[in-house]
Amino acid sequence: MPERIKVRVATAKVGKYATSESGDSLEMVERPHGGLSLVLADGQRSGRAAKAISNIVVRKAVTLLAEGVRDGAVARAAHDYLFLHRGGKVSATLNIVSIDLVSHTLVVSCNSHCPVIVVKDGHLSLLDEPSTLIGIYSGTKPVITQLPLEPETYLVLFTDGILEAGRQSDRRLDVATLAQELLANSAGNPQALADALLERAVAADQGRPRDDISVAVVAVVPRDERDNVRRMLVSFPIR
Amino acid sequence: MPERIKVRVATAKVGKYATSESGDSLEMVERPHGGLSLVLADGQRSGRAAKAISNIVVRKAVTLLAEGVRDGAVARAAHDYLFLHRGGKVSATLNIVSIDLVSHTLVVSCNSHCPVIVVKDGHLSLLDEPSTLIGIYSGTKPVITQLPLEPETYLVLFTDGILEAGRQSDRRLDVATLAQELLANSAGNPQALADALLERAVAADQGRPRDDISVAVVAVVPRDERDNVRRMLVSFPIR
Numbered sequence: 363m364p365e366r367i368k369v370r371v372a373t374a375k376v377g378k379y380a381t382s383e384s385g386d387s388l389e390m391v392e393r394p395h396g397g398l399s400l401v402l403a404d405g406q407r408s409g410r411a412a413k414a415i416s417n418i419v420v421r422k423a424v425t426l427l428a429e430g431v432r433d434g435a436v437a438r439a440a441h442d443y444l445f446l447h448r449g450g451k452v453s454a455t456l457n458i459v460s461i462d463l464v465s466h467t468l469v470v471s472c473n474s475h476c477p478v479i480v481v482k483d484g485h486l487s488l489l490d491e492p493s494t495l496i497g498i499y500s501g502t503k504p505v506i507t508q509l510p511l512e513p514e515t516y517l518v519l520f521t522d523g524i525l526e527a528g529r530q531s532d533r534r535l536d537v538a539t540l541a542q543e544l545l546a547n548s549a550g551n552p553q554a555l556a557d558a559l560l561e562r563a564v565a566a567d568q569g570r571p572r573d574d575i576s577v578a579v580v581a582v583v584p585r586d587e588r589d590n591v592r593r594m595l596v597s598f599p600i601r
Numbered sequence: 602m603p604e605r606i607k608v609r610v611a612t613a614k615v616g617k618y619a620t621s622e623s624g625d626s627l628e629m630v631e632r633p634h635g636g637l638s639l640v641l642a643d644g645q646r647s648g649r650a651a652k653a654i655s656n657i658v659v660r661k662a663v664t665l666l667a668e669g670v671r672d673g674a675v676a677r678a679a680h681d682y683l684f685l686h687r688g689g690k691v692s693a694t695l696n697i698v699s700i701d702l703v704s705h706t707l708v709v710s711c712n713s714h715c716p717v718i719v720v721k722d723g724h725l726s727l728l729d730e731p732s733t734l735i736g737i738y739s740g741t742k743p744v745i746t747q748l749p750l751e752p753e754t755y756l757v758l759f760t761d762g763i764l765e766a767g768r769q770s771d772r773r774l775d776v777a778t779l780a781q782e783l784l785a786n787s788a789g790n791p792q793a794l795a796d797a798l799l800e801r802a803v804a805a806d807q808g809r810p811r812d813d814i815s816v817a818v819v820a821v822v823p824r825d826e827r828d829n830v831r832r833m834l835v836s837f838p839i840r
Contacts, residue, residue, distance in 0.1 A: 372832070372833070373833045388833070394656075417633075461839065553834050592836070593611070594612045600750070
């Protein structure tokens, strides 16, 4: 009998220092057959202008995913939509991670210069095949990777606020090594890992992030047979 | 200077015993000006048939909320959509709770026979004005209540799996009293409260829920000035 498993997805984000809104958008949506997709976009510029861009990209993707459209088509459609509406003049990064219960895989779609970190049974690898940002060039496609939906698998995604953190003070992060170290320290708790990675990036920017920063962690882990509850927790500051 | 606050929203749900899917649908969506809406629907029947109903209701509501449509119009539109598509033959409950940063209120829309529990500064009240399920009668409207967005405020929402729990064994829950007691025990942690209420209901059904059960808790609480991170955590069993 196969081991019982669960998926935990955790996110943490902050806006650039002294802006009222993060320009990153990050949403999750239930898939028609019970899985879940996570969509992360970082719009060009910062603050409200970036938010408007990343928001239309994420809304388009989430709506299509909820209708059962396959991930590769969703990323293409999000690109086409942004390209049409902004005339090829603004770009965004787009990452989609789906827990697909039909193919029983993790489907990772990338249109970003930020790699996705994979830690499988303690072994680190990177999904860093070059991909193109959406919104600028006609016919942009995502780079898609499928991974088995098996424990223990961790994916770590982030926007470039993480890559750029500490650039001013020459304290940039070695994100892959740091993620593996923080994962070990957090005993596999995805929220603790996302929080810790974000905290390190903010510290590298001396407490005043120079860009919007978002981190997402997807964890496929064993579960107790009796734990059959679906849970969601959202927390955000309002003033 | 006003006190700094944050909002925490927690949900927990299980399906009826021996069904593969919960017929309840529960989603959260970011509002255009940075707030958040929680949408909960319970479709008539159970399992896949109920899921199909609650899912189209929640998808319609979430899409409109993300476009900035006001809550009262969203509930009417969700009704009209279900009424049209199912010819007035199937019903669903619908609850929407919005953290509205424009009006600075909690907006609670009800089309359900389940009351919403409010605990403000330790004082309990119920939003239980009679409302009509959506999908059956022409022109159905929600009952809407606006509450100030002030700490400490807790809202507890649930589907009728909670009200019906224990009916077979004459062990029904006094939900309002129980919620207040569990809130005190959980030190204001909304996930602990949602989990505890769900657990009591499952126990009243002797470990085999006779219906889908969903619980959602919205907490408006003070925050530490430095805690400006937006977080989301989802956890679900996949086999």
